[in-house]
Amino acid sequence: MLLDDLPVLPVILPLVAAPVCLLLPNNRLAGSFATLVAWIALVLSAMLLHTVAVVGPVEYALGGWASPLGIIYRVDLAGAIVMTLVALMASVTFPYAIESAREEIVPSQTSAFFAMFLIVFAGLMGVVATGDAFNVFVFLEISSLSTYTLVAMGAKRDRRALTAAFTYLVLGTIGATFFVIGLGLLYQVTGTLNMIDLHDRLAGVDNKVVRAGYAFILTGLGLKLAMFPLHRWLPAAYTYAPSPVTAFLASTSTKVAIYAMLRFLFTVFGFNFGFIDVAFTFFLILGLIGMFYASLIAIFREDVKMILAYSSVAQIGYMLLGISFATVDGVAAALVHVVNHAVMKTTLFLAVGAVFYALGSHRLSAYRGLGKRMPVTTAVFLIGGLSLIGVPLTGGFISKWVLVAAAFNSVLAVPSLVIVLMIVASSLLAVAYIGRIAWTMLLEEPVGRQPKPVPMMMVVPMVLMAALTIYLGIDAATLVSLCRQAAETLLSTGLGFGGTS
């Protein structure tokens, strides 16, 4: 029974747990409860991943209503990878948040904080698990709305969190609106919302309504995944949100949006439509611009969290670039980078959170001489930073390697070599902004007060993530082959070999 319900359980569980969490007292209990839920969800997702890898995509008809009338949950390999990733990030950031929230959240909001956290988690899992286009919108909004709240909770330490949350709210809503308008247009044409059904019914239908729907969905999801120039909500939101929230969001929300984008591009539309190339052109151009633009801004920032936030925008450029190749290799590279970037960014943001806990600042000036005072945190940060640059023996290297290989193997409007050179050049920009922080941490003399000791509950998660960053750099074959399989499944739908795979 449990096995049959696997696609839905990791979504339902946090969703049901959230109201329960709200009822718990404002102390460690709420956090511990949320952690427990996350861990169970992780186990379930891992089982799901295993099942999908062995058996193939699994389906679950909600309430027993068969598709296309009912809502079905459908998880294939790409979905299972992203779900496991999200659950893993939740399992790591929730226990971290128990201690960190005591510093960064108004105490009376603790249980609400964790309830919101669980809802974001449930929403993100739902976006991935569902096979229903409208359900994607619903879960996207569930996660977004709770994210606005979470960002706003950073107001205890910095009032700017409120404006950041407001900006995010406005832009996020615009994105969601575009997305739902696009869905409406498609519904108008086909009369269905089930993704696979949509794909089948759209076959051969090419009119202005479909094209408009496509453009709306592209822009709406583009905003959610922070594609340049629709990224403007991201830096402020990441900077002023509480540290665990930033760590979780940076590693999951944009990644889930990328997943949704892949779903719509390949499962719903597919290569039968000539206009699908618009997305690839967009991704190629905007991805490349984003890589440079965001990295350059990151170099000149004085706030470490802000630097990392801009770096996230740049990293999304890499993923979009991979997708823009429109080959199995390219999409696989994007998925590999989704995972690797999630792991390394969490590592970095957790380290930043630890520094914030110890010194109460995430400005670069607070990082002076940190290598001597907080050696473990510094080491964790540097591992994450090296991965971000793409140094061998870290996950980031594998990402870039796979991406470069994909670039060489695909036929593009721009010569592959130019793209590869641009990837290398933007990695050098990462050297600049990470190097600046590393310089401050290692070579400058410490100033100011002694840092507060960081509790074990925060140290263990970040060390684990750092270890995982290195592990992914050494045992790359497993992840790469999984992502390749996932990309093959994704693209085979789009290429029109049977709608059900």
Place this chain on the structure above:
Amino acid sequence: MIPFLPAETNPAIILMVAGVLMVFFGPRGRGIIGVIAVALGFLQMYSLGVGPMGDAQMYGITEVAGYEFIPLRLDKLSVVFATIFHIAALVNVIYGWQGATKVEASMGIVYAGSAIGGALAGDLLTLFVFWEIAAISSVFIIWAGGGHAAFKAGMRYLVIQVMSGLLLLAGIALHLVRGGSSEFGAFKLVGEAGVDPVAALILFAFGIKACFPILHTWLQDSYPKASGVGAVMLSAFTTKLAIYALARGFAGTDILIPIGATMTVFPVFFALIENDLRKVLAYSLNNQLGFMVCAIGIGTPLAINGAAAHAFVHITYKALLFMGMGAVLLRTGTTKATDLGGLHKSMPWTTAFTIVGAMSISAFPLFSGFVAKSMITLAAAEEHMLLAWLVLLFASAGVLEHSGIKIPYFAFFAHDRFAPSLRNGAPRPKEAPLSMLIAMGLAAFLCLLVGFYPPVLYGLLPYETDYHAYTLEHVATQMQLLMFAIFAFMLLVRFKLYPPEVRSVNLDVDWFWRVPGRKALMAAVQMTADVWHAIWAALRDITGQVLSGIGAVHRPGGLLARYWTVGYTALTTAAVLAVALLLAFLS
């Protein structure tokens, strides 16, 4: 076949792997590994089989992009050199059993392996690879001599050796480009169209390692600066690998006769006035190489046999002499003639072995040198090369003066400088350690064995021979020569005309590149640095301007990084949507 090794294993690889392994062991472990590796390599080589000249056994042939690699080519010529390299490696391991440092022991075996690999290499690129490994592994042995002087000499050595390698590579490249065979065979220096530049380039590369006159100074510069153990290792391989390469590539090239003759003569004078006995040996090494080069230039089967035989015996007795001096260095801390003398009283075995070496190098009958050297002089005589013959004869007498008499006389006899009465009662230096004595004994045994029973050596030589060393004519000629030379020495010493033992530094042609050459090099370096600085400064200015430009637009508040109001940002979204719509409709 050796059961646990792949059938076509290169003996050189066995030695090199062992050399690397030795790094992880203590002195005794290193010694055991060394002996086993040399034995294995030797067995492996002979299990592969030896072909006659012109019909070599080849192994491991692989073709890469049209280039044919032949890592192993065993014919009589290559195997005789590889055999003596194995013997030298064994002697080195035993000699250095206690005294060799980790670097010396391990690099010594790698170095021996590279020489063996070079001798057995069937194609040019493989030869080049081993050529370079030999250069690089041996420089560590020089550096292990310790001190700033050894370091600088090592650097000079390295520069010259690498230059030789690069010239060789350039020659190989040119040779291949014009469609030459990848196999390392004979080159024709002078063709119908005059001197062939490619062959000249390769000959030049070989010539550097073979110590052609003027190109020779690296040897006298570096070998005496190595440790006692290190000098023995160095004396065997590099130059003889070059001799092998010459014999293979340039047999019968006329120019080699005058070159070789010059090489036999000029070091005699340097050796006679030199005070450092190991440097005397280095000069004498140069002189011995001259005999071989000369024989290669003559190029008849007898001469090539003579060159190979001479290389073979030369390695044993030269190593023996270096070992004797190494033992002296170990016990007294010096090899300066002015500081030595009378050591025979406390180092009888070393004295005896050194005398065996000295008599071998002077080519006394019943010693190995005689057996080989008479072949070369006979070859010159057979070809009616009177001048060459006379020069070789003169040089033989010179060898006796500086190596045969000077070395043992000044080190072990002459003035007794180690009597306890002269040194405040300090005891006389002890006899050399057992391992060194064994190694010296082994080499001395070989010298005598070949001297007494030449067929041992003749069986190994490249060409069939019915040569007999012990004819009345050979023995009589040689004995006359030797007796007159000894007579001359005694007269000179009696009348105090022999160049006295003085502490001095003798200038060789290397002055030209150590003083004006260095000046020129430094000037060139300075000029390059100046040009580079100018370019760098310009680049820095430009990048600085570009960077500050980028900074101006991207730093907080810059044109591209300004915070926009929510309204403007929403407008961006609309703009993107518009573009997306437009593109979707148009595509």
